[in-house]
Amino acid sequence: MKKVTVIGATGFVGSKVVNExxxxxxxxxAIARNSENVVKNEHVTAVSADAANPEKLAEVIRGSNAVISTFNAGWTNPNMYADFLAGSRNIEKAVELSGVKRFIVVGGAGSLFAGNTQLVDSSEFPAEIKPGAQAARDYLNEIRKNNTLDWTFFSPAIEMHQGTAGVRKGIYRTGLENPVFDENGRSVLSVEDVAVALADELEQNKHIRQRFTAAY
Structure with missing residues (x-):
């Protein structure tokens, strides 16, 4: 497998995935709304495309060996919930139309379980990102019904932004439905190592039609 399409290629996660x-x-x-901001590399072809048009998006995807979607509707978007679900559904449809089978989706940590409760339903969950986390949780429930694609849904560690920027260790531990915690009780992974985990999944296919998570 040598040709991969990355959707959301200029985002916080997507840019690191493209680089990895x-x-x-x-x-x-590398697909983005503004392709001028895509990382410059001899291995990267930047394409402007919109998730609102699955038919055109499918044309761009066609011929790839796999698709990795890091689509995000924007954490400050007042219509975050509806836009995330609509965009995610359109991307899934585009991948199906393209004929590509391997599809890796980056969602949120909010759908991970602490006991019998998903993190997004806890009283401590940050209110400002709750609509996006709920949308990612609801989309996970939807894609679990897809028997056409060889999909994988990735939930990052609870802490992906704090104190780990620029760190690429190349090591991590994985879990399925529950967060992975370190010896200090923290679930932490740098965005660079999120990209490593996604690239490794692309190569190893350990979580076909499963959700997984990763942390140090």
Whole structure:
């Protein structure tokens, strides 16, 4: 597998995924609303496309070996919930139309379980990102019904933003429905190592039609 399409290629996660794949020698089709901001690399082809048009998006995807979607409707978007679900559904439809089978989706940590409760339903969950986390949780429930694609849904560690920027250790531990905690009781992974985990999943196919998470 050498040709991968990354959707959301200029975002916080997507840009790191593009870089990780390019460093591994993949030919990357990097899709973003504004392709001028895509990382410049001989292995990367930047394409402007919109998730609102699945038919055109499918044309761009067609011929790839896999698709990684890091689509995010924007954490400050007042219509975050509806836009995330609509965009995610359109991307899933586009992948199906393209004929590509392997599809990796980046969602949120909010759908992970602490006991019998999903994090997004806890009273401590940050209110400002709750609509996006609820949308990602609801989309996970939807994609679990997809028997056409070889999909994987990735939930990052609870802490992806704090104190780990620029760190690429290349090591992590994985889990399925529950957060992975370190010896200090924290669930932490840098965004660079999120990209490593996603690229490794692309190569190893350990979680076909499953959700997984990763942390140090």
């Amino acid at each position: 794949l390019a460093e591994r020698g993949y030919q990357v089709t």
